[in-house]
Amino acid sequence: MDTMSSDQQSSLEGESIPNFLMLEQIPANYVQQIETDLLEPVVFTQGSATTDGFCRFTLQNKGFLHSHSKLFIALEPGADIAKGFLQPQVGIGQIVKKAVLKIGNKALNELDSWSGLHAVKSSLITNENNYEREMFTTGRWFSHEFDYNADSRVFADDYSLDTGMEKIGDDRQLPSWYKMQSSATAECPSFQIDLSDLFPFLKVNQLPLYMIREPITIELTFQPTTTLRLQTGSGDTGTSANIVRDELKFCADYIFYGATDEMDRFESANQDMSFSFVDYRLVENTTSPPALTSKVIRNLGMANRVVPRIITTLPDSANANTTILGPNNSIAPLTSASGVQSSAAIRYNVRYNDRFEYTSDVDSVARLFSNFTQSEGVPFIARAEYSGQTVDSITSGTVEGRVQATSLDGSMFYLGTRLTNGRVGQRGIELSISGDFPPSGVSVIDLMRTYCEYVRVARLSGGMMEVYNA
Amino acid sequence: MSTSRYIEIRPDNIPADGKISFKNGFPVLSFTISAQDGLLDPSTIRVVGDFAAYKDNLATPTPLTDGDFVSMNNRLGIYNVIESLSIRAGRSKMVCESIRHYSKFMNTYMAMTSSLQDQMGHLGQTCLIHPNATAFRKSVVESPAGATVPQTNSFSFHLPCGFVQSGQMVNLRPDAFGGVTIEMLLQPDSNVLFNASGVTTGIGDAHYELSNLKLTCEVSDIPEGQLQSGESEGVYQYNTITSLYTSINSTNAQLQYNLGLRNVQSAFMTFVPVADINTLTADGQVTVQLSGDGSSKDVLAPIRRVQWLKGGQKYPADFDYVSNIVDSENTATSVVDPSLIKNLIDAVSPDYSNDRISISPVNCNRNYDMAESYTSESSYLSIADGGSVYGLGVSYGIGGAGEDFSLQQWGVSIESDLKSDRPMGVYLFIKAKAALIYSPQGVQLQQ
Numbered sequence: 001m002d003t004m005s006s007d008q009q010s011s012l013e014g015e016s017i018p019n020f021l022m023l024e025q026i027p028a029n030y031v032q033q034i035e036t037d038l039l040e041p042v043v044f045t046q047g048s049a050t051t052d053g054f055c056r057f058t059l060q061n062k063g064f065l066h067s068h069s070k071l072f073i074a075l076e077p078g079a080d081i082a083k084g085f086l087q088p089q090v091g092i093g094q095i096v097k098k099a100v101l102k103i104g105n106k107a108l109n110e111l112d113s114w115s116g117l118h119a120v121k122s123s124l125i126t127n128e129n130n131y132e133r134e135m136f137t138t139g140r141w142f143s144h145e146f147d148y149n150a151d152s153r154v155f156a157d158d159y160s161l162d163t164g165m166e167k168i169g170d171d172r173q174l175p176s177w178y179k180m181q182s183s184a185t186a187e188c189p190s191f192q193i194d195l196s197d198l199f200p201f202l203k204v205n206q207l208p209l210y211m212i213r214e215p216i217t218i219e220l221t222f223q224p225t226t227t228l229r230l231q232t233g234s235g236d237t238g239t240s241a242n243i244v245r246d247e248l249k250f251c252a253d254y255i256f257y258g259a260t261d262e263m264d265r266f267e268s269a270n271q272d273m274s275f276s277f278v279d280y281r282l283v284e285n286t287t288s289p290p291a292l293t294s295k296v297i298r299n300l301g302m303a304n305r306v307v308p309r310i311i312t313t314l315p316d317s318a319n320a321n322t323t324i325l326g327p328n329n330s331i332a333p334l335t336s337a338s339g340v341q342s343s344a345a346i347r348y349n350v351r352y353n354d355r356f357e358y359t360s361d362v363d364s365v366a367r368l369f370s371n372f373t374q375s376e377g378v379p380f381i382a383r384a385e386y387s388g389q390t391v392d393s394i395t396s397g398t399v400e401g402r403v404q405a406t407s408l409d410g411s412m413f414y415l416g417t418r419l420t421n422g423r424v425g426q427r428g429i430e431l432s433i434s435g436d437f438p439p440s441g442v443s444v445i446d447l448m449r450t451y452c453e454y455v456r457v458a459r460l461s462g463g464m465m466e467v468y469n470a
Numbered sequence: 471m472s473t474s475r476y477i478e479i480r481p482d483n484i485p486a487d488g489k490i491s492f493k494n495g496f497p498v499l500s501f502t503i504s505a506q507d508g509l510l511d512p513s514t515i516r517v518v519g520d521f522a523a524y525k526d527n528l529a530t531p532t533p534l535t536d537g538d539f540v541s542m543n544n545r546l547g548i549y550n551v552i553e554s555l556s557i558r559a560g561r562s563k564m565v566c567e568s569i570r571h572y573s574k575f576m577n578t579y580m581a582m583t584s585s586l587q588d589q590m591g592h593l594g595q596t597c598l599i600h601p602n603a604t605a606f607r608k609s610v611v612e613s614p615a616g617a618t619v620p621q622t623n624s625f626s627f628h629l630p631c632g633f634v635q636s637g638q639m640v641n642l643r644p645d646a647f648g649g650v651t652i653e654m655l656l657q658p659d660s661n662v663l664f665n666a667s668g669v670t671t672g673i674g675d676a677h678y679e680l681s682n683l684k685l686t687c688e689v690s691d692i693p694e695g696q697l698q699s700g701e702s703e704g705v706y707q708y709n710t711i712t713s714l715y716t717s718i719n720s721t722n723a724q725l726q727y728n729l730g731l732r733n734v735q736s737a738f739m740t741f742v743p744v745a746d747i748n749t750l751t752a753d754g755q756v757t758v759q760l761s762g763d764g765s766s767k768d769v770l771a772p773i774r775r776v777q778w779l780k781g782g783q784k785y786p787a788d789f790d791y792v793s794n795i796v797d798s799e800n801t802a803t804s805v806v807d808p809s810l811i812k813n814l815i816d817a818v819s820p821d822y823s824n825d826r827i828s829i830s831p832v833n834c835n836r837n838y839d840m841a842e843s844y845t846s847e848s849s850y851l852s853i854a855d856g857g858s859v860y861g862l863g864v865s866y867g868i869g870g871a872g873e874d875f876s877l878q879q880w881g882v883s884i885e886s887d888l889k890s891d892r893p894m895g896v897y898l899f900i901k902a903k904a905a906l907i908y909s910p911q912g913v914q915l916q917q
Contacts, residue, residue, distance in 0.1 A: 127587035144590045146602050146854070154847050154854040155604045159590060338614045339621025359478050366626035367518045367686060369595045374514060374688070380587060383594035383609070389622050390609040393600075420474040420688070 017262050020064055021205055021275050031259045035063065039250040046225065046242055052097060053222030053243060061209050061216065063254030063263075067195055067202040071220075074190040074247035075230055077182045078240035083173075083233025083400040084180035087326045088130075088161060089412070091139030092191035093118040094326060095229045095243065098221035099198045103465040104214035108458060109199040112282040115223075117451050118197060119328035120311050120414050123379040130380075131162055135178065139191040144382060147395040159382065160395040161324075161404060170397035179400075180230060182238060190247050201277035209254065211267050213463030218250065227320035228327065234401025239321050274459040276470055278308070283450045287314070292445065295347070295434035303428045306455040306470045309375045310350065312415040312431065316443040323442070324399055324407035331445045332388035332410030333365065334436045339391040341365070346435035350417050353425045357417055361432070365389065365413075372416035385412045406442045474511075474690040478518075479503060481683050482651075492551075492656045493527055493677035499656060501685040502560060505649040508689035509639040515652070517627055519683040521548055521598060522620035523611050523663060527675040533613040533620035539666045539844045540673055543755035544606035545589065545856035547599035548625045549576040550662045550755055551678060553655045557633045559913040560649025566906050566915060567633045570713040573657060574897045577757050578740055579630060581833075581859040582818040585826045589856060597627045601828070601856035603666070603844075611663075626686075632708035632904060642689065646702040647908040652685065661748045661755070666851050668751045668842030676750060703909035709735060710917070712900040717744055718760075718884065719893040726779070726881040731917050733872035733903035736817035737880065738863030743767075743840065744893040752842055758850055758858045759806075761840045762890030768840040771887035776810065778864045781878035786866060795836075804837040810862060817863025817901070829859045872903055 019025045039057050047053030059065065073092050077084040087094045094115050101109040111117060122140055131143035141163065146156035163172045173179075180188045196202040198218070209216060222243060223229050230241040257263055283300045292314075300310065313330035320326060333345035347361040348368060362368055365387035372379060379386070384393035388410025396405050419429075429452070437445050455470035481490065482500045490496045501517075503510060524531035525538055534540045542550045549572070556568040569575060584593060586601060593599040600606040613621045628634070629652070641647045659677040716725060741760055746752035763771040776791040777784055784790075793807040794800045811834060815824065833855040843849040850858055862882070866873035880900070888894065905916045 126585075127591060128585065144587060146590075146605065149604070152847065154602075154852045156602045156854075157604050157608060159602075159605060335622070338617045338619070340617075340619050341622040341624075345622075358476050364518050364520075364624045364626060364682065366596055366624035367516065369592070370516050370518075370626040370686070373592070373596075378592050380591045381595070382591050383598075383600075386595050387624065389624060391614055391621060393605065393609045420476065422473050 017258070017266055020208060020257055020266060023067065023204060023206055030257060033256045034066065035254045035256065037252045037254070039252055041248055044245060044248065046245070047222055049224055049226040049240065052224060055220050055222070055248060057218045057250040059209060059216040059218070059252055060254070061212055063210055063256045065207040065209050066253030066255050067206050069195040069253045070192040070251045071195070071198065072190050072192050072247060072249045072251060074188055074244040075180055075241045076185045076188055076244050077180045077230055078238045078242065079182050080238030081180065081182045081230065081232050081236045083236055084230045084241065085174050085178065085233070085400060086139040087231055087324065087328060088140060088142040089122055089325060090115055090119045090328050091122070091134065093122070093138065093193055093197070094328065095222050096193070096220055097223050100219040101199050102217045102219065103212060106465060106467050108465070108467055109201060109279050111280050113284065113449060114198070115328055116313060116315065116449055117280060117311070120313065120376070121197070121200070123381050123412065123414065124377045125380065127380045131164065135164070137192055138194070141174070147397060158393050158395045160397060161399055161408070163399060167397060171401060172397065172399045174400060180241070188244070201279065205275060205277050208460070210263065211460060211463060212465060214465060230321060231324065231326060231402070232321045234398070272459070272461045274457055276455055276457050278453050279456050281452045281454060283452060285448055286446060287448045289437040289439045289445055292433065292435055292437050295432065296448065298431045298448065298450070300429040300431055300450055300452055302424045302452050302454060303426050304424065306423050307419055307429065307452050308455065309416060309418045309453050310429065310431070311376065311451045312433070313449045314413060314437070314445045315447050315449065316445055317447050319443055322402065324402050324404065325411055329411040329443060330413045331437060331443050332386065332413035334438050335388045335410065337391070339389065341389060342436050344436060347433065348415060349432045350419070351430040351432065352419065352428065353421045355421055357420065368415055372414055375416035375418040379414060381412045384409055387413065411443060472690060472693070474688050475508070476686065476688055479685045484683065488681055488683070490656070490680040490683060491677060493659050493675070497656050498653065499680070499683065500651060500653040503642065503650045503685070503687065505560060505644040506642050506689065507692050508642050509692060510642050510650065511639055511688050511690065512634040512636065514688040515629055515634055516686045517629065517683070518686055519625060520681045521610070521623040521625055521678065522681070523676070523678045524620065525673050525676050527677060533617050534611055534676065535617055536608070536612050536615050538612065538673060539607070540663050540676055541603065541607040541611050541666050542662055542664070543577065543753055543857060544601055544603055545580050545599060546573055546577055546755055547593070547597040547610065548627050549573050549597060551657050551680070553657045555629060555631060556653040557631070558651040558653065559647065559908070560651050561644070562912050563651070564913045564915065566913065567631055567710050567904070569631055569711045571715060571897050573755055574740060574757070575711060575713065575899050576630070577755060578738065578818055578859065578861055581829050581856065582815055582827055584828060586828045586855055588826055589828060596625060598623055598625050602854060603852055603857065607666070632710040633706070636706055636708035638706050639690065640706070641701070641704065643692070643702065645910045646704070647913065658748060660750050664750055664753050666842065666844035670750045673750060706906040706908070708904060709901050710904040712902060714898040714900070716896050716898070717893045718896055719888065719891065721886055721888055723884045723886070724881065725896065725898070726879050729875040729880050729900060731900060731902040732874050732876045733917070734866055734875050734880070735870065735872050735901040735903060736863060736865040737898065737900045738814055738817040738861050739882070739896050739898045740861040742895045742897070744895045747895055753851060756850060756858055757860050758840065759836065759860050760886050760888045760894050762892030763887045764889030767890050767892045770836050770839070771889065772836060773810070773862070773884055773886045775885035776862060777883040779881035779883065780873070780875070782881065786864065804835050805831070806834055806836060806860070813865070814861045814863035816865045820865070828856055830855060833857060834859045
């Protein structure tokens, strides 16, 4: 059997044909042609106030699927919304509840609570890029600026989100083209979601669609139409937003490599091939500040799997359209009015294979930030937003009438750990967390979500895909 | 599948209450990563702890609060407290790298390698940096009025230096490199804290305190089969910093040093009035222009001409860098000379890696004075975007080729308007390639 793993060079290396499945192995100057299809959904359900929306796209089996193909989405606010905007840290991704990539009837990638994971991954984008690029493409606008004191060009007591607009009084507005208004639905902007954001393994791999003999589909489940699809400004009484059916399209880029028959030769030389990729498994359960004070030890499962890292968030999922971050938040330990966190503010550890990852429970929010950095990359989140330490660092001013301090302060407390002890054993992974979290206020933790990244293997044999855990 | 471990280490010299304070007799912070069968990834080293600042030294000290107007350099954050960084081989105590005036080095390094959004964002959480004088003072140094316990400031800072950033794993086996000792000499309180209006009433015993300290890092396990056959000798190569200090007090300053370094990549220098060093009345960590033009000590004294020298001859540029202020139409400009600043940037961080940077006309200009004030917008303490950035720099060779200064003197000639009797401290940093050779017999550093 001629099997090629993702870690190996192509069996055609001697003929100078790279492994087309691994993006980093393809020379930048390799001959390629790109064909673009604008696909309509084959199934579309708008959803309602109580039921989810849904759509399905079916791809054509040709070429290689470009990992940066885009999904186009536009929202149309319902009645009584004059200041509709998207969550700055998630953008248009806030409407996506679940994303599934299927080949035949097998799910290659399946992500629940996708927007929660997307919020964490989006924090790795620099604020400069959010401000200059993402605001126009994906609707993400998470960036900071100092909120200079009145009549001063140098002194600033606090900082603010940067909308790109001068503040009026204490309110920062978003650009008029960005806002979604029920009085001008025809002028609502379209945004995009990158395919590799929907399915993170595509940042490294790409799919040889022309070698697959089964239908390839992308299925997206959308949030219900009210409160979760759009943030609304002060004074707005409406809460609903519909997806504009005519604007919902998948822009599929198909790549064809080589000037002659390289792709045919690649296929014939790799009739039986396999590659590894990562998927995310969500472990979600309800919790509360008192429970966390007592200590929560949660078994995340994942026995016998290769799990490179885990991400944990502690959201208040009840935060909806009247806050800036919506339900895609993660609440930090309690900080008193005088800026003090108790010595028991946080205790975090992960145990698997009869070993704790950290010698003693991690009790420093700054160290948790560093651990997240070493696991995922540098998050571009300010200190007050991550740990809630400091007093009044975030302006008391507003964005479209929504108070920034109450929405942002200690609301992006992402926890991440890169696991170091090999394949997970029979007892699975145990997450241990305790601390003093805000028992009341704008945001009170009601969920604990852990996204476990685990390695899977896809085997493509005779055009049929088979997927199993590594 | 390779495995690794996160380890955490307590300081070697910690007092009973776990609090380290220069004021109370603990000027050194040191950690030892012991020899073991593992490979240390030095880029994962973090120093974790809590920072607090107090206005007195009573049995229960009083936190600095709003109205005390005491602050620290806002671009440095927690790096304010480190005077020097030394890394030693644990077995022989041989110095692998030593950077004196580390905080001064970091002030320029941070400006050249991190953007304003970096400093407002992740560097705030890890290094307590917040690039605005007022916002920093309120969010890090001061506690709310009436507070009896200082606000919590957790940090987890990395240690930028050649050894840590070499990209190579350190073999901790006892018969290879062995253990590593990281030693930080702390700054005196008066070189960290300062009153933003230049007075010391009521803050004579102001001091900072570090607590809950530990060093964390990741050590990869050496696969069992390779424990015996693994390499016990090798070479680590990295860029290291050699630091020198001097002072100048004339319109024409000549600096000459026998560096004894064979592969010098670049050199850069920063300035601060000597009178501002180690005093509670001024920020001794800033990197400002020369000041004292003959009319007032607080008025800037611009640099007019610079010559870089090797063996007494102009090198690498065979010409003088003449500042823009020399041109008759520019004599009153507040814009700094762009070619001198470009050279400074290149000397700290090569051109190809300049994708995160925070030097700008906002914080690099001649539009300020050296008077201390927390209300004056023209004071050097008020400069936005992290405070003043200034210095001179020169880079050598192309593509990291470097320059041999082992036989000839390195020098610089600076012509300026420094006419007042105002000695200016010059912190000189030389970036040079170093090779650290280790074997069962010991460790040897070649520069």
